[in-house]
Amino acid sequence: MKPHRDRLVATISIAQAPGQGKHDPMDMFDEMQGQNGQIRSPYAKFDAWLSEEDAARLRAKSREAEDLFRLTGITFNVYGRSEAEERLIPFDIIPRIISGREWQRLERGIEQRVRAINAFLHDIYHRQEILRAGRVPQEMIANNVAFLPQMIGMMPPGGVYTHITGIDLVRTGPDDFFVLEDNARTPSGVSYMLENRETMLRMFPELFSRNQVRPVSDYPRNLRRSLAASAPAACEGTPTVAVLTPGIYNSAYYEHAFLADKMGIELVEGHDLRIVDGRVAMRTTRGYQPIDVLYRRVDDDFLDPLNFNPESALGVPGIMDVYRAGGITIANAPGTGISDDKAIYSYMPEIVEFYTGERPILQNVPTWRCNEKESLDYVLAHLSELVVKEVHGSGGYGMLIGPAASKKELKEFERKLRARPGNYIAQPTLSLSTVPVFTKSGLAPRHVDLRPFVLMSPEGINVTPGGLTRVAMKKGSLVVNSSQGGGTKDTWVLED
Amino acid sequence: MHLAIKHLTHYTYSAPVPYGVQQLRLYPKPTRGQRLISWSVTVEGATQQAEFTDHHRNHVVMFSFDPDVTELIIRSEGVVEMTDTAGIVGPHEGMAPLWLFQRPTDHTRAGKGCREILRSVEGDGNLARLHDLSTRVHAAIAYETGKSEIAWTAEDALAAGHGVCQDHAHVFIACARAMGLPARYVSGYLRMDGQDEQSATHAWAEAHVEGLGWVGFDVSNAISPDTRYVRVATGLDYTEAAPISGHRYGTAAENMDVTLHVTQQQ
Amino acid sequence: MLGKTAGGLFWMARLLERAENTSRMIETGQRIALTRAGSGADDWLSVLQAAAVAYGYQQKHAEVLPELAIDWMLRDPDNPSSVMAVITQARHNARLVRTALTHEAWEAVNSFWMLLKEALARKVATRDLPKVLSLIRERNALVRGAILGTMLRNEIYDFIRIGTFIERADNTARILDVKYYVLLPSAAAVGSRLDNVQWDTILRSVSGEGGYRLTIGPDVTPMGIAQFLILDKRMPRSLNFCCAKLRDNLNYLATDYDLRLPCHQQADTLCRRFMTHDVAAIFDYGLHEYVQEVLGHLGKLSHQIEIDYRFYG
Known part of the structure; x- marks a missing residue:
């Protein structure tokens, strides 16, 4: 079986570290210390609290946090290792703090982007106006394996494609946020966002009386409501919602169980489901019961062995037939991968403008598409300064970080780029912001990114304040990837 | 009729x-x-x-x-x-874009065998070339039942040198797409002359030609479909059109x- | 509730109970070894038999040695019924049914597994054995307490209890099955010291020494032991007690679902046919035959529950 790639342990692949040579460390923007060592205002109250704390107590708290996580079982499974091996994602006790004003702008930008993604998906699986208008080249879609023909002409219930989206953001300065990647398939990590907050509340209750932090705990309730609001026409009465997991050995199983638990709904696997009376139904102790909305954490390819990969043992044969006949809502809709593909990413500014008629609020990281000759020439000439990514790759597979690469690796990539330029994009190395982490020898700056979680239903869009902050725990490292020792932080959005 | x-x-x-x-x-x-x-x-x-x-x-x-x-x-x-339409099905209809029919699938990926056929294809204009292609595929793969497998790709059939209607259609489609033309698989019924009982359902191919729209090619019988051919389902290849x-x-x-x-x- | 979840709860409970029973068997074995001279090979063999792990042990080891027997029962990776293996499976089931458990119940199972993994990472030295055994007992008690104290009394709870009592009844019946010969009237007539030890072993392996004295009296007799382990209504490990609880919990489900299924009929039959006689009648019938039949019924009932409540596809 091909591993189901968890997007949390799969994304980051950003740019390169400032401080690894070329950049002046003074350029680096620390979200707590600013650029000049002056504590930035969102952190003022926290800094005051911190200065009264002693290191020994914090160290004890830090250990306590780890014990808590281990006990709760918040672990992820590591591929390629013995099946029972479960690892903890390191948790750092210093929160990442965003002011209400900063968040307001981000939130508007995120909403705009998600609305555009959804409109793009609807268009691309129907009339393809954006291709007719020439704003996105036809071959970007035509040659894209993420385009799912089975979705052509299919209107998902309520018109919603991306019920749950994760937008990965990075920051380079006080007002400079960039979207690094959109996650429109099955974004993970939200359980860490929730558990991180719970842990902070348990360990430092006093911090929350000093700071007005916007709560995140409504997320499961909002998710359930949002999913229920997307129920299909076949639904009678209160919608039955369930979470579909690939199973107990999946790297994100903990999260699947966690979300089902918090929403008070069933956690099902493919073999719990059958098609009964025209509906996808789960085997309960009292017989088969129809499901109206299925929050699936199984990739498209594995979702339905009748219609997609016949080898899949994780899916439900015939679920696509029921879906197309209007008997169930699948969240996210199949085929959303066409919108978060790396090649499409570079067109997001055009996509946002095309569907919203507005200027994009959030910036994209400038991207060279290597299938364009001029871009390819530039990329080849500046390979050692750039990050080159495979268009369809994820999790940092097949990626080159120019400034960190050896001569041999650069040569190798040059060859690959010339052979299949259309398979690659390139981006500049960004000077990513840092937030302090708590280390044995005190606070130390580490690079971070942010994944806010966005819910969409026919009733509207809901962005949970904050999201999941991932942090590279090693000095100078930009890899926030949890499978490579990246950690997480609680993310605060303040009520200004 | x-x-x-x-x-x-x-x-x-x-x-x-x-x-x-x-x-x-x-x-x-x-x-x-x-x-x-x-x-x-x-x-x-x-x-x-x-x-x-x-x-x-x-x-x-x-x-x-x-x-x-x-x-x-x-x-x-x-x-x-x-009623007879001389094998012409007509303009493309529906929401699936024509470019979709230019995408190779696992069964219709042109490889060495297809390229070899394509090198010899001749004719004035696409329609003539498609007819020539049909003839050449017919010649390259002998019709023999019971010796091919349902999972065969176009290249598998070419390598074997024999196959059934499904294989003929797959090779034709793979080649037509490699020529840059939209092509698709058709499954249906064929009344063989003078016999009521048929051994199996039939399959053939269609290619999209500018000005005519979709045109049928029954490679196995080396003709274009006529009033004896009942179209049932179409798809990018066998897997999408299987009865x-x-x-x-x-x-x-x-x-x-x-x-x-x-x-x-x- | 999903059929799979019901099955997961049922098996989680069975396995937790099994681990506790196995550790109690080890304790019993240790106790005998301390109270007499000699290698104790026979005693350990019967302990292995009562814990239903003798066959595998004998496949691996030619000779029954105390430390090998203990290691086999606690942690030998070749023994799928070792305490470590059983708790790992119990936790696996708990993860599977995570959404049906309270936070406390899940954490109790998870921490049990974590601590046990640490405690059984290496072979347990004899002097550390009491500590490890008490860890198993205490952690099991903690799980039970978390379940009792925090779980709703609903179908979830019912399936947990059904699993617990099936496993417990099975365990008690198995001990009787392995040891029935020392309870036979012919053996009682001998009245040797050896028999006293054997009887003591039986009582200890169900933690029943104190309870026996309270309910039956100071004299340990085969009749008394059989009465206590099979028919006593207050002894929480007696067959009668377990079967009654099984029937009760199945009946709660029947009421809750408003649906009586074949398993309910079977549980009734089990109680009516096997738990309403007096102990003399059982001896007349044949203790061995009786216990064999009870074991057979328990197996059938367990299977019927799986079918009736759709544990599997």
Whole structure:
């Protein structure tokens, strides 16, 4: 079986570290210390609290946090290792703090982007106006394996494609946020966002009386409501919602169980489901019961062995037939991968403008598409300064970080780029912001990114304040990837 | 001309099947030159679960196996009125963009074998070249039943040098796409001259030619489809246009018997 | 509730109970070894038998040695019924049914597994054995307490209890099955010291020494032991007690679902046919035959519950 790639342990692949040579460390923007060592205002109250704390107590708290996580079982499974091996994602006790004003702008930008993604998906699986208008080249879609023909002409219930989206953001300065990647398939990590907050509340209750932090705990309730609001026409009465997991050995199983638990709904696997009376139904102790909305954490390819990969043992044969006949809502809709593909990413500014008629609020990281000759020439000439990514790759597979690469690796990539330029994009190395982490020898700056979680239903869009902050725990490292020792932080959005 | 069709597919299993699903594409498509007078599909041993029109505008019905069945009988029958269109199906319809039919699939990826055929294809204009292609594919793959496998790709069939209508269609489609032309797979019924009983359902290909629209090519018989050809389902390849496809649980072995009568009524 | 979840709860409970029973068997074995001279090979063999792990042990080891027997029962990776293996499976089931458990119940199972993994990472030295055994007992008690104290009394709870009592009844019946010969009237007539030890072993392996004295009296007799382990209504490990609880919990489900199924009929039959006689009648019938039949019924009932409540596909 091909591993189901968890997007949390799969994304980051950003740019390169400032401080690894070329950049002046003074350029680096620390979200707590600013650029000049002056504590930035969102952190003022926290800094005051911190200065009264002693290191020994914090160290004890830090250990306590780890014990808590281990006990709760918040672990992820590591591929390629013995099946029972479960690892903890390191948790750092210093929160990442965003002011209400900063968040307001981000939130508007995120909403705009998600609305555009959804409109793009609807268009691309129907009339393809954006291709007719020439704003996105036809071959970007035509040659894209993420385009799912089975979705052509299919209107998902309520018109919603991306019920749950994760937008990965990075920051380079006080007002400079960039979207690094959109996650429109099955974004993970939200359980860490929730558990991180719970842990902070348990360990430092006093911090929350000093700071007005916007709560995140409504997320499961909002998710359930949002999913229920997307129920299909076949639904009678209160919608039955369930979470579909690939199973107990999946790297994100903990999260699947966690979300089902918090929403008070069933956690099902493919073999719990059958098609009964025209509906996808789960085997309960009292017989088969129809499901109206299925929050699936199984990739498209594995979702339905009748219609997609016949080898899949994780899916439900015939679920696509029921879906197309209007008997169930699948969240996210199949085929959303066409919108978060790396090649499409570079067109997001055009996509946002095309569907919203507005200027994009959030910036994209400038991207060279290597299938364009001029871009390819530039990329080849500046390979050692750039990050080159495979268009369809994820999790940092097949990626080159120019400034960190050896001569041999650069040569190798040059060859690959010339052979299949259309398979690659390139981006500049960004000077990513840092937030302090708590280390044995005190606070130390580490690079971070942010994944806010966005819910969409026919009733509207809901962005949970904050999201999941991932942090590279090693000095100078930009890899926030949890499978490579990246950690997480609680993310605060303040009520200004 | 009216064609009366009786198509019976009889599956038997070596052990009771605990569960499974069958997807049927057994309803002749609305097509220029083809009109349904009557049509019905009945299934014994399974229960209808879903019905929809797919992205190729095929009428699809999905059934689930009744618990522990050991046989399944699928009967489709009816009468279709046919008028000659010289193999021309006409303009592209529906939401699937034409470029979709230029995408190779696993079964229709052009490799060494296809490229070799393509090198020798001649003709003035696409239509002539497609006719020439049909002739060459026909020559490259001898029609022989019982020796090919359903999972074969176009290249597999070319390497073997023999195959059935499915293989002919796949190779033709792979080559047409490699020529930059949209092409698709058609499954349906063919009344062979002078015989009511047919050995199997048939398959052929269609390519899209500027100005004409979709044009049919029956590589196996080296002709263009006429009033003896009833179009049932289309797709990018066999997997999307198969009359019946299924997924079963359990370990039972499957045996399939098909009886098919296509009779000319007037 | 999903059929799979019901099955997961049922098995989680069975496995937790099994681990506790196995550790109690080890304790019993240790106790005998301390109270007499000699290698104790026979005693350990019967302990292995009562814990239903003798067959595998004998496949691996030619000779029954105390430390090998203990290691086998606690942690030998070749023994799928070792305490470590059983708790790992119990936790696996708990993860599977995570959404049906309270936070406390899940954490109790998870921490049990974590601590046990640490405690059994290496072979346990004899002097550390009491500590490890008490860890198993205490952690099991904690799980039970978390379940009792925090779980709703609903179908989830019912399936947990059903699993617990099936496993417990099975365990008690198995001990009787392995040891029935020392309870036979012919053996009682001998009245040797050896028999006293054997009887003591039986009582200890169900933690029943104190309870016996309270309910039956100071004299340990085969009749008394059989009465206590099979028919006593207050002894929480007696067959009668377990079967009654099984029937009760199945009946709660029947009421809750408003549906009586074949398993309910079977549980009734089990109680009516096997738990309403007096102990003399059982001896007349044949203790061995009686216990064999009870074991057979328990197996059938367990299977019927799986079917009736759709644990599997």
